[in-house]
Amino acid sequence: MGTRALVATFGFDERRVLPALRLLAYDELVLLAGRDSVKAPGFERLRALEPGLRAVPVDPFDLRACLDAATATLRDLRRRGHPARVSVSGGTKILAAAALLAAFQEGAEAWYCDPEPVRLPVLHGVRIVDGLSDTARDVADFLRAPTTMDRLVARVAHCGFDGRATRAAVRELVGHGLAELGLDGGKPVVRPTRILTTYRKHFPRPGKA
Amino acid sequence: MYHSDHAKSREARAKVIEFTRGLGVHATAVELDDAFNLLEIAERMRADVRRERSAGATVRFNIAGGTRLMSSAALLACILEGIPATYVHDDTYEEIPLPLLRIAYGERLTPKQREVLGFLVKNRERSFTETALAKALGVHKATMNHHVRELGMRGAIERVRDPDDGRALLIRAAPGMELLLG
Numbered sequence: 342m343g344t345r346a347l348v349a350t351f352g353f354d355e356r357r358v359l360p361a362l363r364l365l366a367y368d369e370l371v372l373l374a375g376r377d378s379v380k381a382p383g384f385e386r387l388r389a390l391e392p393g394l395r396a397v398p399v400d401p402f403d404l405r406a407c408l409d410a411a412t413a414t415l416r417d418l419r420r421r422g423h424p425a426r427v428s429v430s431g432g433t434k435i436l437a438a439a440a441l442l443a444a445f446q447e448g449a450e451a452w453y454c455d456p457e458p459v460r461l462p463v464l465h466g467v468r469i470v471d472g473l474s475d476t477a478r479d480v481a482d483f484l485r486a487p488t489t490m491d492r493l494v495a496r497v498a499h500c501g502f503d504g505r506a507t508r509a510a511v512r513e514l515v516g517h518g519l520a521e522l523g524l525d526g527g528k529p530v531v532r533p534t535r536i537l538t539t540y541r542k543h544f545p546r547p548g549k550a
Numbered sequence: 551m552y553h554s555d556h557a558k559s560r561e562a563r564a565k566v567i568e569f570t571r572g573l574g575v576h577a578t579a580v581e582l583d584d585a586f587n588l589l590e591i592a593e594r595m596r597a598d599v600r601r602e603r604s605a606g607a608t609v610r611f612n613i614a615g616g617t618r619l620m621s622s623a624a625l626l627a628c629i630l631e632g633i634p635a636t637y638v639h640d641d642t643y644e645e646i647p648l649p650l651l652r653i654a655y656g657e658r659l660t661p662k663q664r665e666v667l668g669f670l671v672k673n674r675e676r677s678f679t680e681t682a683l684a685k686a687l688g689v690h691k692a693t694m695n696h697h698v699r700e701l702g703m704r705g706a707i708e709r710v711r712d713p714d715d716g717r718a719l720l721i722r723a724a725p726g727m728e729l730l731l732g
Contacts, residue, residue, distance in 0.1 A: 404637050404646050434618040438625050438637065442648060445629050445655070450705055453588050453622060461588075461626065462730035465705035467658045469629070472651040517651045518634055540649035 344368040346418045346425040348411070348449075350432035350440045351375075352401070355383040360454040361428035362391070369423060370394040373411055373440055374432065375401035401432055405539065407439030412543065415447040430455040445469055446543060473513065475547040476502055480510040481537060482546045484520060490529040519544070551577055552595065552620060554585035559616075585616075588623050589729055595627035596732060603631075610634040613648075630655045630729065656730050659706070666697045667706050668731050670723040677720040679712070706730070 347367035349358050351374040362370070370391050376398045378384055388394055399410045411427075418425040427444040429437040430453050441461070444451035448468045451461040470478070483496050490511070494504045502510070511531055514520035519537040523530045537544065551566060553559040563579045570577040580598070582591055595611075602609050613624040614637045628635035628650060635648040656664060669687060670678070678686065684694035698721060701707045706727055712718035 402639075402641070404639075404648075408649075429622060430618075432618075434614070434621045435637070437618050438613060438621055441622055441625055442629075442650075446649075453619070455586075455619070459588050460724065460726035462630070462655075462726045463705075464655075464658060464730070465703065467704060469649075469651055469655075472653045472658065517653070518647075536647045536649055539647070543649045 344421075344423045346371060346423045347428060348373060348414055348418070348425050348440070349428040350430070350436045351378055351384070351387070351396075352432040352436075353378055353381045353383050354431070355387045357431035357455065358387065358428070360456040360458065361430060361452060364454055364458045365426050365428065365452060367426070369418075371414055371418075371425075372396045373399055373407070373414065373436060375399060375436070378432070399436065401436040404435045404439055407436045408443055408540075409542070411440045411443035412446060415443055415449050419447065419449075424449075426450045426452060428452045428454055429461075470544055473517065473544065474510065476506050477510040477513040478544060478546050480507055481514055481519060481533075481541075481544050484514070484531060484533045484537065487523075487525075487530055487532040489525070490531055493531055552580045552582055552591070552616060552624070554616070554620070555581055555583075556585070582620070586619060588619050588626075589726065591620060591623035592626040592630075592729055593732075595624055596631055596729075599627055599631050599633060600732075603633075610636060612636050612638050614638045614640060626729070630732065656732060659701075659704070659730075663697055663701055663706075664731060666694070667701060667723055667727055670707060670721065671728050671731060674723060677712070677722065679718050679720060683721060 345367050346369040347365050348371045349361050351358050351372040372394055374396050379396045379398055397410055397414055400406045415425055427440055427449050429440045429451060441451060444463050446469045448464060448466040450465060451463045453459045453461060479500055480497055494507045497507045511520060515522055519534055521532045521534055553563045567577050584590060599609050610633060611624050611628050613621050613635050625635060632651060632653045635650055637646040680694055680698055681691055684691045706724055708722055708724050709719045712720050
């Protein structure tokens with residue numbers, strides 16, 4: 342088995358993180374922590390215990406930034422072949438929610454240790470995005486701005502998808518709240534929703550993440 | 551609206567109910583018995599979401615309020631049930647939708663895998679070898695071996711050495727899988 346990594350959310354109080362460090366075996370420790378947190382005495386005390394720990398500084402009140410950082414950390418560990426567990430019992434509510442969401446997005450085992458260890462029901466390797474068909478993910482990649490259905494079908498056609506497959510993919514995206522359908526001058530128009538626009542990188546084309 | 555039994559939380563509940571009444575919106579408050587039990591809270595929220603949906607309501611969840619644990623439980627309920635979740639920022643009041651799909655997370659297992667896992671969850675106090683599990687569920691050993699391998703790869707089950715027979719492996723549901731199945 343390769344190096345096991347533990348990714349833990351951290352605020353200022355190291356006692357929120359210590360139960361996870363004691364209970365979850367790891368070879369590599371990564372802390373997702375606020376920029377002020379990494380200058381705090383609690384962080385220094387943790388570093389004294391774990392000199393090899395790596396901190397990923399985040400703005401702990403910016404959910405999107407926390408989610409991006411947590412997802413990037415998990416993807417990086419996966420690329421390096423290090424199976425990661427996530428502990429979400431430290432840090433702000435926003436940081437914990439983002440790390441939990443990232444764990445589900447990336448199919449990484451997640452725990453809440455405060456202080457008793459509670460394993461959260463993430464399935465290993467099962468990513469949220471895998472709930473979308475490959476065609477829908479390809480179409481989502483093309484859907485950057487409101488566009489008529491005809492134009493979208495034409496643009497996607499060179500990927501080998503016919504009109505029927507593209508329309509089915511659009512319906513799938515609409516069903517998941519990632520696209521909206523409307524009419525403009527009597528023509529069907531497809532619009533990406535705010536979720537797709539904001540989190541595009543969390544819905545990558547197949548084979549891109 | 552979920553809240554703890556803390557005095558400040560009850561006070562906030564009264565204010566929210568007064569506010570929503572002013573808007574002509576009906577609000578139901580749920581006081582959580584144990585605001586420190588994540589799985590229990592998530593299960594409660596999930597059951598309420600299911601009930602509302604089966605009554606025809608469109609549900610979305612603001613997961614920003616309450617403690618970190620309550621917020622995490624709400625997010626879990628949203629992921630497991632596949633409902634839209636929003637984080638309304640405490641300071642900026644910005645509504646931040648979360649990138650979830652409207653698909654129940656447990657459906658990522660096949661019906662047969664869910665059946666095997668459900669059986670193991672229901673019989674947590676008992677131990678099963680793969681053969682005993684195949685017999686109990688009436689499937690061929692090879693078929694059960696396939697399901698067990700798939701569930702093992704996803705971390706949904708654990709295999710432990712049988713203390714009475716060093717060669718045999720006992721299978722049990724991994725912790726937390728009750729919530730996956732709902």
